[in-house]
Amino acid sequence: MTERGRGEVIVEWLVESLIRLCGISAIIFVFGIFFFVFREGAGVLFKGFDFREFFFSAEWYPTSQSHVRYGVLALMAGTASVTALAMAIAIPFGIGAAIFISEFCGPKLKETLKIVIELLAAIPSVVWGFIGLTVLNPLIIQLFHAPIGLNVLNGGIVLALMSVPIIVSIGEDALKAVPDSYREAAVALGVTRWQLVWRVVVPAAKNGLLAAVLLGVARGVGETMAVLMATGHAITMPSSLLDSVRTLTATIAAELGEAPVHSEHYQVLFVLGILLFVITFAINLTADLIIRGVRKP
């Protein structure tokens, strides 16, 4: 057995502790954030908060001088509708692009496409909001004869364009991770390229593809600036794609600045934060369980 010098042992212990700290810090930060948000918002939750009105009323009037009401139904509907539309657009395009890049295109085109898609991911969200406000707005009014161009459709398209790079990058990694032996075996059996992709590669990569989709959804739910500018920021229960809506994230961004610290309005905005946290956590947990369930058989 080699004898180690004391210096080496100490350095080893130090580095191990540092790395362990880094690993645990991720958990600490998540719990820290949840604790902070909960502490700021908890005051109002335990003082006779009207949960029924909160969850089932669409009337959000936090600064009313006559009748203060905190109803988030319209806000949740806004978040849900914009994210759902964004996913309906982004998933086919994203997964399709990932499959194309991974399975069907030549190496030069692959490099070019990957670079362009990374560029798309690098565009700041406020620029996307601006594009929705100035470019898509008149386009939607013209094409769909909508009364106003800032609506669910506008927000959905902008969010989809923001989520596609994430879905493509992670989806392409997932498809690349499928061992070549699968492909070789299938080709040996005489399948066409499409059969190879649809019957062999995609089912083998479905965990990774699901993770890609869920990260795209998480981006959609958490996006603030782009939806603030592109959806019209109107409190409505959307009945069509051409209705303006308001999301939870945009509400927090717009109102937290002037809500007096520790007032009821301030605390309710943090309750919205808790709600967002819970929604994202639920999505991630469902994803994890599905992936685990899918893995077993």
Add this chain to the structure above:
Amino acid sequence: MNVSIHSVGRSEMERRRPRRFPARASTAGTAAFLGVALLVAGCGRGSKPDQAQKQVVQNAGSDTIVNVAQAWAEAYAAVEPVVSVEVSGGGSGTGIAALINGTVDIANASRQMESNELARAVQNTGQQPRGFTVGYDALAIYVHKNNPLEEISLEQLALMFGEGGPTTKWSQLGVSVPGCDSDEIILISRQNNSGTYHYFREHVLQKKDFKLGTKDMHGSKDVVELIAKTPCAIGYSGMGYATPAVKMLRVSKTTGAQAIAPGIAATLDGSYPIARPLFMYTLGEPAGQVKKYLDWILSEAGQKIVADSGYVPLPERGPATR
């Protein structure tokens, strides 16, 4: 000396070790040195002599006032080069909140501070906020330039914008807007940190709430820009934000009374029903550079900039203070 395999192995490692550690130590050392050097340089810049010469006045708040506040700051830089006035928007509510927290020197507001805000300021900072009227603004009602409507009354506005108001279609007002196929009235409003929003709610809606479904814009300019693109829209914003793509309506107090167009004369003589004073608040009596800046704003030079920016300057008889 006990020569064994282990001691041989160890001495080999000892021979190899000096080569690795110095290289690692030197990269680590260089990185640490660069990091410390950058930190020190950053600190050094802050304590350089010319920082002490430049005094900063923080000015934040109303989005209605932000254009003229920026014009004042730029002009004042020529008058008093040692003072740098930093202007930001965010809405009257945000400016007042910052004043209460003590993070700005001057808060711009297009509405008066409410009693609970004054109380909180005293509680937090120990000083009573002092308000100065620095100009007036006519709140204009904007529609798309192709909209045939020419005038509107405060009552009609309340029935349109207020909660439970029955007016939802342009045909109810007797007009048909070209380009608006659905005949729907699209209400463009402001977010609730805006002093303009508060003013409209208090003076037009009589403290009742807005209808759900108004498109709440971030700034005064955004309201006008959206109306310019949306034929069905109607909204309110400061008179100074007018562009050729929108039309300002004449406003009457009651339906059937004479409708007045927004303008400087109509604001000063009180005939335009929705004109409001623009305020700047400080904590306690202003002193030093802040006082000089406020005096300059209230002087002829400052008021000329108010007029040039599209707002209404204080009348000749002297500034009104609150």
